[in-house]
Every structure is written in C-alpha cells, then in structure tokens.
Amino acid sequence: MEKPLTQHIKPDAPPLTLKEYQKAGGYAGVEKALKTMTPAEVTNLVKASNLLGRGGAGFPTGTKWSLVPMDENSGQKYLVCNADEMEPGTFKDRYLLEGNPQQLIAGMIVAAYAIQAQTAYIFLRWAYKKAEAELRKAIAEAYDAGLLGKNILGTGFNLEMNVHSSAGRYICGEETALLNSLEGKRATPRTKPPFPAISGLFGRPTVVNNVETLSWLSHIVEKGADWFKGLSLTETGGTKLFGVSGKVKNPGLWELPLGVTVREVLEEHAGGMLAGHGFRGLLPGGASTDFLIEQHLDVKMDFSTVAEAGSRMGTGTMIILDDKTCPVAFLHNIERFFALESCGFCTPCREGLPWVEKILAAIESGKGRMEHLDILKFHSKYMSPGNTFCAHAPGAVEPLQSGLNYFYDDFVSHINLKKCPWKS
Amino acid sequence: MLSEEEKTEILHEINQYPFRSAACIDALKIVQLHRGWISDEAVKDIAEFLAISAEDVDAVATFYSRIYRKPVGRNVILLCDGVSCMVMGYETIYEHISKKLQISFGQTTPDDRYTLLPISCLGDCNHAPSMMINNDLYNNLTYDSADKIIENYK
Numbered sequence: 001m002e003k004p005l006t007q008h009i010k011p012d013a014p015p016l017t018l019k020e021y022q023k024a025g026g027y028a029g030v031e032k033a034l035k036t037m038t039p040a041e042v043t044n045l046v047k048a049s050n051l052l053g054r055g056g057a058g059f060p061t062g063t064k065w066s067l068v069p070m071d072e073n074s075g076q077k078y079l080v081c082n083a084d085e086m087e088p089g090t091f092k093d094r095y096l097l098e099g100n101p102q103q104l105i106a107g108m109i110v111a112a113y114a115i116q117a118q119t120a121y122i123f124l125r126w127a128y129k130k131a132e133a134e135l136r137k138a139i140a141e142a143y144d145a146g147l148l149g150k151n152i153l154g155t156g157f158n159l160e161m162n163v164h165s166s167a168g169r170y171i172c173g174e175e176t177a178l179l180n181s182l183e184g185k186r187a188t189p190r191t192k193p194p195f196p197a198i199s200g201l202f203g204r205p206t207v208v209n210n211v212e213t214l215s216w217l218s219h220i221v222e223k224g225a226d227w228f229k230g231l232s233l234t235e236t237g238g239t240k241l242f243g244v245s246g247k248v249k250n251p252g253l254w255e256l257p258l259g260v261t262v263r264e265v266l267e268e269h270a271g272g273m274l275a276g277h278g279f280r281g282l283l284p285g286g287a288s289t290d291f292l293i294e295q296h297l298d299v300k301m302d303f304s305t306v307a308e309a310g311s312r313m314g315t316g317t318m319i320i321l322d323d324k325t326c327p328v329a330f331l332h333n334i335e336r337f338f339a340l341e342s343c344g345f346c347t348p349c350r351e352g353l354p355w356v357e358k359i360l361a362a363i364e365s366g367k368g369r370m371e372h373l374d375i376l377k378f379h380s381k382y383m384s385p386g387n388t389f390c391a392h393a394p395g396a397v398e399p400l401q402s403g404l405n406y407f408y409d410d411f412v413s414h415i416n417l418k419k420c421p422w423k424s
Numbered sequence: 425m426l427s428e429e430e431k432t433e434i435l436h437e438i439n440q441y442p443f444r445s446a447a448c449i450d451a452l453k454i455v456q457l458h459r460g461w462i463s464d465e466a467v468k469d470i471a472e473f474l475a476i477s478a479e480d481v482d483a484v485a486t487f488y489s490r491i492y493r494k495p496v497g498r499n500v501i502l503l504c505d506g507v508s509c510m511v512m513g514y515e516t517i518y519e520h521i522s523k524k525l526q527i528s529f530g531q532t533t534p535d536d537r538y539t540l541l542p543i544s545c546l547g548d549c550n551h552a553p554s555m556m557i558n559n560d561l562y563n564n565l566t567y568d569s570a571d572k573i574i575e576n577y578k
Contacts, residue, residue, distance in 0.1 A: 088506040122438075126490050127546050159480075162440040167449050168489035170544070184441075184448035184474075186487040202442055245508040245549035252550050287507055317549070325511050333510045338546050343487075343549040372483045 003232060003239060003255040004219045005212070009099030015134055021102040026316050029218030033110050034155045039070065042114040042221060049215075050227035050237045052266060055210030056285060056314045057080055058303035061151070067197035068205045069175035078119040078206040080182065081108060081214055083124045083131070084166055084173045087266075087286035088337055089319035092241040093211040095253055097124075097131035100215070101138035105161070107217035109147065116206050120161045123178050137164055150244040152217035160391040170341035174390050174402045176210040176418040177343065188345045213261030223287055233259030233315060234302040242301060244270035246320030247277040253317070259305070265318065278323035281406060285314020287334045290402035291321070310402065326422035328414055331400060332360035349393035354385050356400065373411055376404055391424035426469045430458055436472060445476045448484050461492040497532040497539040499577040502556040506545035512552035521574065522569045529563050539576070 008016050008024060013210045016024065033042050047062030068077065074320050081104065085093040096104065104122075124132055139161050142148045162326050169187050171177045178192035179201050200206025216238065220228050227236040236258050242265050243253040249271030256265065262284065266272065273279050281293040284301070290311035292299065299309045306313040321330055339353035356379050380401035384395040404411065413421050426434070437450035451470045454460055471478040485491045485538055485548050503521065515519055523540055532539040548554040551563035555570070561575050 074435065085547050086545055089508050089549050090545070091549050092545040094547045125547065127543075127556060127561075129561070164440070164450070165453070166488075167453060167491050179450065182446070183443070184446040186483055202446075243550060245552060246511045251552075284461065284572070320511070322511070330507060333507045334446055337572065340544070397536075406433070413538070 001257070002081050003233070005103070005215055005239065005241065006032035006097065006099070006255040008103070009095065011095070014383070015100050016102060016147055018138065018147075021100070021106075025217065025222075026102055027106050027228070028065065029221035029223075030106050030147070031324035032162070033092055033113055033218075034153050034157055035216050035222045036232065037038060039114050039116055042110060044408055045068060045225055046217065046220060047112065047277075048237075048398060049220050049228040051213065052236060052303055053210055054240065054314070054316075055184075056087065056217075056288075058313065058355045061209060061213055064197065064209070065111070065115050065207055067195060069198070069208060069261060072323065073095075074116070074205060076119070076202075076204045076223045077117040078204055079108060079112040079115060079120040080175075080178065080201060080206060081120070081122040081209045082175065082178060082208050082212060083122050084178060085125050085171045085211070086173055086339050087288065087315050087317075088334065089245055089283065090243070090271055090286045090315040090317045091245075092243055092253060092315060092317055093395045094128055094131060094192065095241065096211050096215050096406070097128060098134055101131075101135045102142070103215045103218070104135075104140050104211060105138055105147070106406070107214040109152065109159060110217040110221055111207065111209060111214055111414075113157055115205070118158055118160065118205070120159060120202075121182060122161070122163045123182055124163055124165050130335045132163065132165055139163065142289045148158070157420060169343075170337075171392060173255065174392065177390070178208060179206065188343045189262075189392075191389075216388045216411060231257055232302070233257045234300060234305065236302050236304070240301070242269070242318050243317035244318070247274045247322040247324070248320055256301075259300045261298050261300055262292060262318075265301065266297070266320070270320075273322060274323075275321075276324075278318065280323050280325075280327065281321045283314075283319045283321075283399055284311050285318070286314050287319065288312075288398055289314040290398045293406050301340055311331050312323065312398070326364070326420050327403060327410050328364045329420065329422070331403045332364050334399055336378070337358055338392065342392060346393075349390075349396075350384050353393060353396055355379065366414065366417070368411070368415040370412075370415055372415075373404065376400060426455070426473055427458065430455055431473065434470075434478070444474050446479075448474060448476070448481060449488065449491075452481070452488075452546075453483055456491060461495045469537070471522070493543055495532070497536045499537060499557055500539045501543060501574065502543035502546075504543050504544065504548075504554045505542040505551070506552075508545070508549035509553040514565075516552040517553050517555075517565050517567070517570055524571065528553045 051061045052058040177187040180188040196206040281291045339357040344350045380397045385394045442455040525537045552565040553565045
C-alpha cells in the first residue's frame with residue numbers, strides 16, 4: 001500500500017534535507033508544473049484529482065483555486081498555509097511539519113504557481129517549536145537552491161515564503177480569522193462574501209489551504225489525477241492521516257486510504273481498547289464532530305460516508321470515549337474549551353457556549369435538573385449552522401447534541417443520583 | 425522606549441508584510457521575549473513604533489492567550505487540559521503539581537520561579553498527558569516524571 005505523504009518520515013530521525021528530498025524525487029512535481037504546465041493546467045489537474053481539503057471541511061481544493069482572478073493585471077496575490085492546528089484531539093499536521101517540511105514547501109510552490117501568488121505565508125501554531133525550527137531551516141535551504149525567491153528554476157516565476165508563528169487562540173484556524181490575525185489584528189472571522197479568493201489577505205486575492213492538503217500537490221502533479229484517485233477505497237481519492245487518542249492499546253497516527261472503516265483504524269491500528277476499558281463512542285475528527293458509537297464501527301472514514309452516519313470526518317483524528325470516563329465530564333471539558341475560545345463577536349456563541357458550559361458543570365457536580373437537558377437541546381438548536389457568524393459554535397454543539405442523544409441515560413442518572421456515577 | 429535590539433527584531437518582521445501594523449503580534453511576542461510580559465508601557469512603545477494607537481495594540485494583546493498582560497514567573501508551565509489529556513488523566517497530574525508548587529492555575533510561586541497555566545491541546549494527544557515548559561514539550565506524564573522535569577527549571 002502506498003503512503004506518499006509519510007514515506008520519508010522516520011520516527012526519531014530528522015527530516016530529509018532538501019538535497020535528500022530532491023534525490024528521492026520529491027521536487028519532480030514542482031519542476032513538471034513550472035516548466036511544462038500553465039497555471040490553468042495545474043488547477044485543472046488538481047480539480048480532476050478531486051483533492052478535498054484536509055483541514056476538516058473537505059472543500060475541493062481545485063475549485064477553491066479556480067475562484068482566484070487570473071487575468072494578467074490581477075496584481076498581488078497570496079497563498080497561506082493553515083498550520084494553526086489546535087482542534088482538540090488533533091496531531092496530524094504536527095507530524096507532517098516536523099517530519100517532512102520540504103514536502104510542504106514543494107506543494108506550496110505548486111499551489112502558488114497555480115494561482116500565480118507572489119507571496120506565501122505559513123501561519124503556524126505557536127506551540128509547534130520543533131516544526132518552526134525545521135520549517136525555517138527547510139525554507140532557507142529552498143532559497144539557497146533557487147527554489148524560492150526570484151526566477152525559480154529559471155522559469156521567471158517568483159515566490160517569497162514567510163513563517164508567522166501565532167500567539168494562541170483556536171479561532172485563528174478559521175480561514176478569515178486567520179487572515180485578520182496575519183494582518184496583525186484580533187482574530188475575529190470576516191463576513192463572506194467576499195470570499196478570500198477575491199478579497200483576502202490585505203484585501204488581495206488569497207487561497208488558504210491546510211498543511212496536509214498542500215503536502216499532496218507536488219505528488220499529484222508528478223503522478224496524475226488517476227494515480228491519486230486510485231489511492232482511496234472510495235471515490236474521493238487519496239490517503240489520509242488518521243489518528244487515535246484515548247484509552248487504546250496503541251494510540252498513534254497512520255496514513256491509510258480514505259474509506260477504511262472506523263473499526264479497522266480503532267482495532268487493527270490502534271490495537272483496540274486498553275485492558276479493562278470498554279468502548280462507548282468516539283469523535284471521528286476532533287472535538288467539533290458528532291459522536292459515533294458501536295453501531296457505526298463499520299462506517300467508512302471518508303467525508304461523505306461519515307456525514308451519512310450523522311457526523312463529520314473533520315481532521316480524521318479520533319478521540320475515544322471509554323466506559324471509565326464520564327461522558328458528561330468529557331463533554332464539559334470540550335464545551336469549556338469552546339466557550340473559552342469563542343472570539344466573542346456574535347451573541348449566540350459568546351453567551352450560549354458559557355451557558356452550556358455552566359449547565360454541564362452543574363450536572364457533573366450533582367446539581368443538575370431535568371429542565372437543564374431541555375436548555376442544552378435548545379442551545380444545540382440555536383447554535384446550529386446559520387444562526388451564528390462562523391462555524392465555531394455549530395462545531396461546538398456537534399458533540400453536545402449527539403452526546404445528549406447517545407448518552408441520555410447517563411445525564412439522567414447524574415440528575416437522579418445528585419452526583420457523578422463515575423466518582424466514588 | 426524600545427531597545428535597539430527589540431527594534432531590529434521587529435523591523436525584521438515588518439519586512440515580511442506590506443504594512444507596518446501587520447507586525448503587531450510579532451512585535452508583542454518579541455517584546456515579551458525580552459521583558460517577560462507586556463506592560464502598559466510596552467503597549468505604548470509598540471504602538472509608537474508601528475504608528476498605530478495604543479488602544480489597537482492593547483486590543484490585540486488582550487485577545488491572544490500567549491501574550492501576558494501580567495507578569496509571569498521565570499518558567500511558565502503549560503499543562504494541557506484538552507479532552508484527550510483529560511481522558512488520560514491530566515487532572516491528577518494537575519493536583520499533584522498544584523500541591524507540589526502550592527499554586528493553582530493562573531498563579532505564580534512567591535519566588536517567581538514558576539507560573540502554572542492551563543493550555544488546550546498541544547497536538548500531542550497520542551502521548552497524553554502532555555505539558556510545555558517554556559519552549560519544551562513533555563509527554564506521557566506521570567507524577568514522577570512531572571516532578572523531575574519541573575525541578576530542572578530553575
């Protein structure tokens with residue numbers, strides 16, 4: 001089975017240098033794109049490959065690019081890599097950033113060429129110190145080799161690449177909030193339209209793509225759309241980094257074809273539950289995704305199939321809820337996070353999430369009442385998509401609404417016993 | 425007044441952007457690195473250098489969780505309280521550290537050696553529980569390993 005994204009990443013070894021990565025053929029796609037293809041041909045190829053954005057939303061990458069104005073007078077344009085990984089339970093971009101920064105740079109050169117961006121920024125989570133050091137080293141190598149800067153590979157294409165290390169806040173991962181943050185402002189989301197492809201960073205056309213998405217591009221240009229499509233077990237195309245954390249035997253991260261079942265990831269790769277721990281449910285792609293439970297174990301891990309099961313594939317990194325962990329406490333932890341990380345701009349999110357957090361704290365500490373469950377349901381409804389300014393609160397209530405549904409009896413037992421049944 | 429060193433480092437960041445004000449977050453991080461935290465005076469210094477209002481700089485400084493508007497200790501312990509770390513038992517690690525250092529989240533030891541803060545999700549969930557001290561990441565924490573690691577920061 002091919003593992004294009006992680007083939008050169010060895011645990012505890014430093015990432016490949018530029019020379020080593022070039023020798024392994026890692027820049028073949030960059031040369032092919034810049035020397036033999038027009039920007040439109042690159043965009044069309046990526047469209048044909050059906051590469052869906054790996055940051056969580058699964059938007060088609062080629063379609064996103066095709067919204068960028070391409071006339072000769074379109075002026076300054078930007079490419080931004082979203083490396084602000086902070087979705088609780090998610091640790092996939094860190095692996096790619098630390099393990100193969102050259103792969104990301106190669107992909108970014110291809111993407112920048114396709115949209116004819118002259119400047120690229122990598123918006124990096126502040127906590128990723130090792131990734132920052134490796135990235136800065138890798139970018140310097142690429143400049144020295146003439147792969148960044150002026151007249152790349154003698155083709156006349158110019159690209160400057162910068163790293164911005166952030167200062168915290170989950171909302172920076174929302175692409176328009178990220179752009180405000182990159183402009184040195186508070187990271188509050190912007191209204192859409194205009195979409196960033198038309199008016200993004202500093203008011204210029206901008207594409208924001210995730211680390212894992214960008215890491216694919218040189219490979220796709222080199223090997224083609226059909227090769228990419230053939231990597232998955234479903235129609236979507238490609239492999240995906242899948243991870244598992246929680247009380248399993250072997251928590252970790254694996255590159256697997258899109259379309260593997262939840263069961264295969266959980267039982268074969270993560271080794272199943274730790275001895276003495278039973279499975280209750282999981283969040284398939286980070287804290288902002290709906291629970292899947294026992295009946296969903298044969299669901300295929302792909303954007304459309306996880307959606308059919310009532311959740312989202314999100315980042316593809318699963319958080320396991322075991323039977324020794326209280327589901328109310330688990331949800332309280334998640335909602336406290338979302339309440340703290342609300343940017344405070346729109347009312348349902350700013351006021352609703354702390355309300356939810358307080359109610360969950362009350363139920364967990366034995367002070368819950370049955371009418372609290374109705375209030376939680378009310379919030380799940382009024383913070384759903386369309387009722388808030390951005391996707392923060394709708395994401396926050398995904399685990400809440402499904403948790404209320406699947407673990408309803410546990411909520412009721414907290415209220416009836418006037419304490420948490422998991423606490424002695 | 426910004427020091428010459430601070431100015432040079434901020435100018436280096438300004439060069440990455442088409443507008444001077446875009447370096448606001450970078451400037452706050454640089455000054456914090458030199459001074460430990462962002463005082464009102466630091467806010468004014470940065471505002472003057474970037475040619476924006478002090479109110480704008482403060483609005484940014486108070487938004488971002490890694491900018492400290494109050495003094496912190498010489499070493500900042502960031503203990504992950506994300507959901508994966510919760511499942512893997514960060515709460516007992518917190519109680520242990522809190523008892524050892526006699527401080528709760530948000531507090532600094534009287535000798536200014538440590539500040540203890542919660543942090544959500546360090547992206548190291550397969551090795552939970554995790555923490556960062558200053559720029560260093562530690563994982564698979566136990567009482568013993570947490571004790572030893574913390575002792576190393578003077």
